[in-house]
Amino acid sequence: MRRRSLSIAAWLVVLSGFLVLAPRASLQQRNGEPTFAKGGAGEITGQYEVPDPNWPQWAHPYPKPGYIWGSQGGVFAESADRIYLANRGELKLPDKVPNNFPGNWGFFNQMAATQPIANMVNCIVVVDRNGKLIEAWNQWDKLFDWGRGPHQVYISPYDPQRFVWVVDDMRHVIYRFTHDGKQLVQTLGMLDEFGENDDLTRFRRPTMIDWLPDGTFFVADGYGNTRVVKFDKTGKALLKWGTRGTGPGQFNTPHGIAVGGSPPRVFVSDRGNRRIQVFDTDGKFIEEWPGIAPHSLLMSADEHVWAVDSLTDRIVKFDLSGHVEYSFGQFGTRPGYTWAMHQISADSEGNLYLSEVFGGRTQKYHPKPGADPTKLVWGRSLMPMAAGRTN
Amino acid sequence: MIVRHGMLLVVALTVGASAGWAQAKPDFSGTWRLSGTTPPNYPGSAGWGVPSPTVSIKQSPTEITIQSGQYGATPMSVVYKLDGSDTIWDAPSVTQSGTTATVKWRTKARWDGSKLILFTWNTALNQMRDVMTFNSGTLTIARGTEQPGPSTNATLTYSKAQ
Numbered sequence: 001m002r003r004r005s006l007s008i009a010a011w012l013v014v015l016s017g018f019l020v021l022a023p024r025a026s027l028q029q030r031n032g033e034p035t036f037a038k039g040g041a042g043e044i045t046g047q048y049e050v051p052d053p054n055w056p057q058w059a060h061p062y063p064k065p066g067y068i069w070g071s072q073g074g075v076f077a078e079s080a081d082r083i084y085l086a087n088r089g090e091l092k093l094p095d096k097v098p099n100n101f102p103g104n105w106g107f108f109n110q111m112a113a114t115q116p117i118a119n120m121v122n123c124i125v126v127v128d129r130n131g132k133l134i135e136a137w138n139q140w141d142k143l144f145d146w147g148r149g150p151h152q153v154y155i156s157p158y159d160p161q162r163f164v165w166v167v168d169d170m171r172h173v174i175y176r177f178t179h180d181g182k183q184l185v186q187t188l189g190m191l192d193e194f195g196e197n198d199d200l201t202r203f204r205r206p207t208m209i210d211w212l213p214d215g216t217f218f219v220a221d222g223y224g225n226t227r228v229v230k231f232d233k234t235g236k237a238l239l240k241w242g243t244r245g246t247g248p249g250q251f252n253t254p255h256g257i258a259v260g261g262s263p264p265r266v267f268v269s270d271r272g273n274r275r276i277q278v279f280d281t282d283g284k285f286i287e288e289w290p291g292i293a294p295h296s297l298l299m300s301a302d303e304h305v306w307a308v309d310s311l312t313d314r315i316v317k318f319d320l321s322g323h324v325e326y327s328f329g330q331f332g333t334r335p336g337y338t339w340a341m342h343q344i345s346a347d348s349e350g351n352l353y354l355s356e357v358f359g360g361r362t363q364k365y366h367p368k369p370g371a372d373p374t375k376l377v378w379g380r381s382l383m384p385m386a387a388g389r390t391n
Numbered sequence: 392m393i394v395r396h397g398m399l400l401v402v403a404l405t406v407g408a409s410a411g412w413a414q415a416k417p418d419f420s421g422t423w424r425l426s427g428t429t430p431p432n433y434p435g436s437a438g439w440g441v442p443s444p445t446v447s448i449k450q451s452p453t454e455i456t457i458q459s460g461q462y463g464a465t466p467m468s469v470v471y472k473l474d475g476s477d478t479i480w481d482a483p484s485v486t487q488s489g490t491t492a493t494v495k496w497r498t499k500a501r502w503d504g505s506k507l508i509l510f511t512w513n514t515a516l517n518q519m520r521d522v523m524t525f526n527s528g529t530l531t532i533a534r535g536t537e538q539p540g541p542s543t544n545a546t547l548t549y550s551k552a553q
Contacts, residue, residue, distance in 0.1 A: 114539055115488040117514055146497060146512045148539065170516065170537060192510065194520070194535065194542075204535075205542055224535075224542030253541055272541070 046315070046328030047375040048352060048365035050336040053102045055364045056085070056131020060103045063122055066093055068103055071113040072355035072362045074152035074167075074343035077379055080129050080351055084164065085362055086343070087125065088149030089118025105360030106333035112340070113360030120144045124153065124166065124181065129351075131364070137181040146192070147171040152296070152343045155179075156211040160386040169205040169222055176235075179385075188219075188235055197225045197244075200237040208296060210259040210266075212281065218257055218266055226251040228268055228283065241283030246273055248285040258297035258305055261320045267305050269294040276307065276322070289322040295357075298344045301378040308341035308354065315344065315354070317375070326375050333359055346379035415505050417525040420450045423549035426529075433545040438463045438485065439517045440536035442547050455500060455507070461519070462511070464491065471500035471509050484515040487539060 045051075054060045059069040067090040074086035091105055091113065105113040123144045124137040144150060147170035154165045162179040172194045176186040188203070195202025204224030211217045215233025227242035242251045252272030259266050265286065266279045276289040276297070294307035294316075304325070305318040313331040316324055330337050339359030346352050350373070352365040367376055423446045433442060443460035450456075458468040463485050470478055477499050484494045494514040501508055509521040518537035523530065530549040535542060 111488050115486070117486055117492060117494060146514065148516050170518070170539075192512070194537070205537065223540070224537065 043328040044330045044332075045336040045365060046326070047368055047371035048336075049368050051363040051365050053104075053335045054131075056083075056127045056133075056362070058125060058127050058131055058133040059361075060131075061101075062093075062103065063090055067091065067119065068093055068105060069122070069360065070105065070116075070118045071149070071357045071360055072342065073150050073357060074154075075345050075353040075355040075362045076153045076155060076343070077345045077347040077351065077353050078155055078162065078382060080347040080349045082134065083127050083129075083345075083347075083353060083364075084153045084155075085125050085127060086150035086153040086166065086355070087123050088114070088357070089120040089144070090122060091116050091118055091360070102335075103361075104333075106339050106356070106358070109333060112358035114148070114357055118149065120149060123149050124164075126181075135181060137177075140175075140177070140181070140184065143175065143184075144168065144171075151206075152208055154209055155382060156215070156217070157380040157382050158211055158213045158215060160383045162382065162385055165209055167206055167208065169207055172203045172205065174203070174206055174209065174219065186235055188231075194224055197227050197240070197242070200229065200240060203229075207255045208257045210257050210297075210299065212259055212264055216281070218259060218281075220254040220257040220268060222255070223253060226254065228254060228257065228266065228279070230281070230283070239283065241279070248288065249277070249279075249283070251277075256294050256297040256307070258299040260299035260303055260305075265320070267297055267299075269297050269307065271295065271310060274311065276305070276318075278322070287322065289318065292316060295341060296343045298346070298377065299380065300346070301348070301380045302374075306344055306377050308338075308344050310340065313338050313341065315341070315377075317377075328375075335363070336365075338363070344377065346377040348379060348381060350376045350378065352377045416502060417505055417507075418450050419448045419455065419507065419523060419525060419530060422447045422552040423530050424552045425547065426550045427548040429546045433543065439538060440519050440534060440543065440545075442534075442545070445552065446530075446549060455509075457509075463517075469496075469498060469511065471498045473500050473502070473507075475499060475501045482513075484513045484517065486515040 062068055069087050070091040071088040073088050076084045121141050122136055123141050126135040128134055147168055151167040151169040155162050164177045166175045171192055173187050173189040173191050177184055190202045194204035203221045205222040206219050207222040208220045209217055217231050219229045221227055221229055226244040227240045229240045230238045232238055251270050254268050255271040256269030264281050268277045270277050271293045274293040278286040293310045295310050296308050298306040307316045314327045314329040316327040333339055338356050340357045341354045342357040343355045350367045355362040425442050425444050428442050447458040454470055454472050456470050460466040472478055477497055479497045481493055482496050483491050486492050496513045499510050507523045511519040516539055520535045522533040532547040534545045
């Protein structure tokens with residue numbers, strides 16, 4: 001009897017040890033696909049209301065008769081009243097559409113919004129909280145000809161001039177525009193020419209950027225290359241890391257990147273290898289979080305990594321040690337569901353924005369009354385704008 | 392006197408080097424037969440960039456014309472201007488949805504020493520970069536292709552058809 005009790009106790013010790021020593025235990029595998037322990041499958045919109053399908057007003061019913069907004073590469077909420085939409089051109093509608101057509105490509109439930117040939121217009125637009133058009137940067141639409149439109153859009157939270165950065169993966173460049181979009185002040189990479197992994201002057205299908213407070217930034221590069229490139233605040237390439245493969249520090253489609261923590265770390269969505277890898281700011285590998293393949297990452301104001309998973313269409317909240325704290329979301333084309341979330345952004349009022357490359361829309365999620373603030377995505381506060389810049 | 396001779400020498404060397412540079416450009420003209428591909432299972436999509444068993448090339452001082460099946464479902468004859476300028480035209484291509492549609496095409500070319508670099512784009516989101524070199528009777532093409540998914544690389548070797 002005593003021996004049996006000891007045996008049970010030993011197993012309990014082993015089991016509890018396993019639970020403690022399995023830091024990514026919250027990412028579980030079922031039928032080869034990950035499931036997330038926290039946040040049930042029924043939590044489709046989590047702590048948010050079902051989005052208004054008519055947001056943004058700009059795109060509804062149509063940007064122009066006969067055309068709808070197409071694949072949405074990116075969204076960035078500078079504030080609740082200034083939201084940048086990165087639109088991969090507009091798609092021609094069939095001659096007849098149903099009366100209940102809501103104005104987004106996913107409604108048809110056929111091919112992804114990336115598949116039809118898009119008309120590259122209204123590629124960068126800025127809308128207010130109601131989705132009313134504030135600015136259309138049509139003067140730059142021509143930049144996206146011969147590509148597939150903007151991949152993502154950002155403003156560094158540490159930049160008082162609030163330059164707007166746009167990644168164009170298919171043309172292998174990253175643009176930096178003035179805040180009002182009137183000037184293109186910098187182009188990183190070489191338009192239409194790609195470089196290989198050891199080339200610090202050219203990208204090959206770059207995907208995403210994030211910054212350190214001193215302006216240093218990191219680029220995930222990307223669909224073609226398998227590396228991260230670190231730049232100083234002027235855009236001078238400092239170093240790179242990564243090779244193709246599945247081992248530590250190797251990548252297969254590094255598609256998302258987020259920087260934060262103390263000391264700062266670089267979190268890279270290694271999408272093709274279905275994991276997030278964590279590095280120091282010089283590229284030294286620290287750890288990996290397996291079982292998730294995010295299109296994009298976001299470092300939140302409360303220093304968590306939010307990932308939009310391409311495998312499960314879930315929005316997943318990680319602490320900086322890789323533990324899942326919460327998740328919600330589900331594949332679909334109705335309001336509140338998503339089809340290939342590609343960029344995640346949030347404003348300081350707690351509104352969440354998700355752009356969908358396949359669904360062909362960007363949805364704005366408003367928190368429910370009494371929402372648990374720990375389950376909302378909080379965007380990082382942006383540095384106040386420098387004097388003389390007001391828009 | 393020494394200065395004058397020195398200047399003449401510099402001029403002669405410059406002219407000679409320029410002529411040599413110009414002469415160093417290989418002529419890729421001919422009909423070429425595929426002899427090898429690395430990797431062998433080149434993952435081209437909808438025919439885009441997939442090695443063509445034969446390639447016919449006509450080259451003049453101003454342009455190069457390539458007839459090949461590498462541009463999609465059906466063989467095409469494609470012109471590249473050698474002065475770095477664009478050539479743009481409309482032609483069918485297989486789109487990402489698998490259908491065929493008339494889309495815009497664009498090409499350009501530039502020399503990098505004795506290497507000729509050819510760029511091809513179309514608005515069906517297909518891109519291709521060929522770096523062509525000629526050595527000991529072998530045409531080598533280092534090909535990079537882009538489509539919405541991951542990029543691909545391949546090295547193709549061709550020998551002259553008899």
